[in-house]
Amino acid sequence: MSKLELNKKQKRDSLLESAFALFTSKGIHKTSISDIVEKSGVAKGTFYLYFKDKYDIRNLLIARKASQLFKKADEELVKADISNIFDEVIFLVDNIINQFCEDKSLLAFISKNLSWGIFKTSIINPSDDSDIYFYNIYTRLINRENVNFVDPEIMLFMIIELVSSTCYSAILYSEPVDIEQLKPYLFDNIKSIMKRHLA
Amino acid sequence: MSKLELNKKQKRDSLLESAFALFTSKGIHKTSISDIVEKSGVAKGTFYLYFKDKYDIRNLLIARKASQLFKKADEELVKADISNIFDEVIFLVDNIINQFCEDKSLLAFISKNLSWGIFKTSIINPSDDSDIYFYNIYTRLINRENVNFVDPEIMLFMIIELVSSTCYSAILYSEPVDIEQLKPYLFDNIKSIMKRHLA
Amino acid sequence: MSKLELNKKQKRDSLLESAFALFTSKGIHKTSISDIVEKSGVAKGTFYLYFKDKYDIRNLLIARKASQLFKKADEELVKADISNIFDEVIFLVDNIINQFCEDKSLLAFISKNLSWGIFKTSIINPSDDSDIYFYNIYTRLINRENVNFVDPEIMLFMIIELVSSTCYSAILYSEPVDIEQLKPYLFDNIKSIMKRHLA
Amino acid sequence: MSKLELNKKQKRDSLLESAFALFTSKGIHKTSISDIVEKSGVAKGTFYLYFKDKYDIRNLLIARKASQLFKKADEELVKADISNIFDEVIFLVDNIINQFCEDKSLLAFISKNLSWGIFKTSIINPSDDSDIYFYNIYTRLINRENVNFVDPEIMLFMIIELVSSTCYSAILYSEPVDIEQLKPYLFDNIKSIMKRHLA
DNA sequence: TATGAATGAGGGTTCATTCAT
């Protein structure tokens, strides 16, 4: 990569990180492009050389941050020695929940914006961009030799939606209970969902 | 009610309905107060006689529309002759899903904005406002003679979050499958959740 | 005075006092007619039955409050046994300054708005309204048997302007010095002005 | 200065002059930012590139206009051959009064807004901005070899307050007398004040 | 006399976008 190319990548990354910091701290709607470029130390016009608008940068960030989340969880999973697929999924969910607990603004950002469409895109059209990591986990989980799930996509969809929507309320507002109280019920329900999809 | 009082109620209702039409058709963030008053045919200042701002009117609408949804579902439930509480819940969920299918903009509006807090408020602090209907259903369901749920609030929370987040994707985008294909799995999962909470 | 007349006077007084409280606490420009009527507990339209606008009520208040100030000072003067006219004026000025120190918002209100025109009006066209008291003091001071001032009006004008403008800064901001440090200089200057006008 | 820098200065100056013209002709409170930008022929948003709000531009104008006033008076003083400090001060005051007589709107603007604080700032914290000229005059006057004033700041304060408040009424309304009739008394009083402060 | 709902012009301010440099 030439020096110029590198410089460009740095500008782009700087804008992405500035936008993320602002989106999570003051919300997307209260973040202006002026805010982003000011934090990045570049000129206003420069923004438009890299991104179409605020929502363009948001979409890129969601995919990137969500993927980092999964990657981290998966790296921990590898270290842990778990053979059972049920336990593996629970482990992943638990790890991700814990990451959210440590960074609540990330949870607010992801939950409000993460849609199944983003996972779907990642599964159908796996990007070689290292940012998109989810596909790896997905394929590994469903291509087990000894376990077969009926409609694994629906199963995954159910789990993701249940986890993300319940955690939002429990972690951010402790409603109806705090996350630690919620976990036993949540994990049981995840297991039920998986059993329901066993061949 | 005096003629003047009646007139006021009509203005307020007109503003609410105009706002709802605009919120569902072009989104809250792209709807301005100018748009709302123009659609209602009143002066801009009039808006502020009835509502604090755009988010005030949004919150009122969510509560009102969500309640209408539950009320309608509950009225149908009464007509149907169902004795089993499991079947009753499924009936309610099914009915509400069907209402959403017929009015997708309502689904988009409610799902994006409905939070557990709204139900919670309705349960804890039942308003005598006829708009808030949810409390009635809730108490009736959990105060059965022959059935006892552990942590009924958590159970309800789980069901509501699961249904609303999965339906959003399935009804509006048929992702990962369309709603009719999703229903069997969804209903099974709801039953699992309920069983998990049986005393 | 009939009961109805009394009621009207009470409304008017209530509006005046509410306006005064608001003018001194948040300033004239940030006080709206809505604020005034709300504080008075009367309807908006009622305001216009008694006053033309905000500035109408302001002018009335300045005259009234300034007069109360002079009246109070003069009442104290009578009690004190002072024969010398120089000392009488100093006494009055000192007393008024002390009143201002005890009610700084009154000072801010009066100083910003008091003009020579208001005294002039009071001198030339003595109102029978008991509110306007300044004329009494003025005539008594200049119609002494044994003392004659040249251009007494100019003399008074000088004194009033010097006192009101210097006190504003000294009392409210202690600039350039606080009022107690200023007094010796101020009183000396007042005496100089008076001497200059001795016949 | 580059062409762009020059252009910016011109825009800023244009806004300042437009604001001054409007403030003096119709008053600050009746002048809107829309008025200012319209008169300047720039877009509304441009105003906010240069000034925070209406009061920001007002403060800048007061300092600038007051300084021009003193500068002009001081330049005339240098031409006149006056050795006596009493006469110098009278000369300056007279010159400034005459400037006010020729531009009454300037008087109205300055008098209503000029506070001791502005002089104070200029004395304590002399700006290298050529706009602020007052400091030069002040130091030159009090640092005489052969004359020493006690509390020169208080002395100046007294003079400035006396002059500005009496002139306002005399020049604009000829109350209680016109400015030419007032001058002898005013100048005598200024001398008295100065004498009072002689060491 | 008294009310207060309704008005709508007009205020200040923001900000995505452009384009000459």
Next chain:
DNA sequence: CATGAATGAACCCTCATTCAT
């Protein structure tokens, strides 16, 4: 590529005033 001054439409909100009751 990068800049950042300039734009001006659009925003929210206030408030003096009116008038039917």
